[in-house]
Amino acid sequence: MSQYFDLFNLPATFALDTTTLDARYRAVAAQCHPDKFAARSAFEQKQAMMMSTTVNEAYRTLKDPLNRAAYLLQAQGIEADAPEHTQFAPAFLMQQMDWRETLAEARAAADEAALNNLAAEIHDAQTALYRQLDTAFANNTPAEAAALVREGRFLNKLQQEIQAALP
Structure with missing residues (x-):
């Protein structure tokens, strides 16, 4: 489940260089921006829109340290935000x-x-x-x-x- 990290060609780790993430996000987002597909078929436009949505979601997830941590934990089968986890030190x-x-x-x-x-x-x-x-x-x-x-x-x-x- 390192799909989001793979999307930006980054290692699936908590310690993340956000400057590199920002640069790679801009590059990937530019490649699949829906405006680039305006003259293409309806199918290609829809694909571009879906890819753009995924890229934006991946960026938001990896940019925020808590969301990135939860994403990494989810890859290990741990739902950090599950409602049954309500105990604190x-x-x-x-x-x-x-x-x-x-x-x-x-x-x-x-x-x-x-x-x-x-x-x-x-x-x-x-x-x-x-x-x-x-x-x-x-x-x-x-x-x-x-x-x-x-x-x-x-x-x-x-x-x-x-x-x-x-x-």
Whole structure:
């Protein structure tokens, strides 16, 4: 299931050079852009549209570290985002509650500085989590990587909520 990586001629690894991904995406997207097939048969136009859709989906998946991790885990038969996986480490749950409380207080007080500080703290946590994911994949510990994907999804959601609360 390294189809998306193969599409861009990249190794199927978590550690990915996104600059190379960007360049290869532009090259592949240009080759199959539907406008290039405007004068072709309806079948060829449809094929180009389907290929373009696949290229865009592959790029979105590989560009985002959590989606890339989930994709790699799926290739190993692990559904990191499956609804039955709801357990988190106790330390993460405590941190999660603290962040939620900070967000609620900052939102209620319309405290832009507190929201910005929380956003910076969550960004730092996301950066650290991506490093942990890199290590988990390098050490071939998929269960750890799956747990990190779930934690990362929470961090992304919290970051979106913070951004929505900012004026």
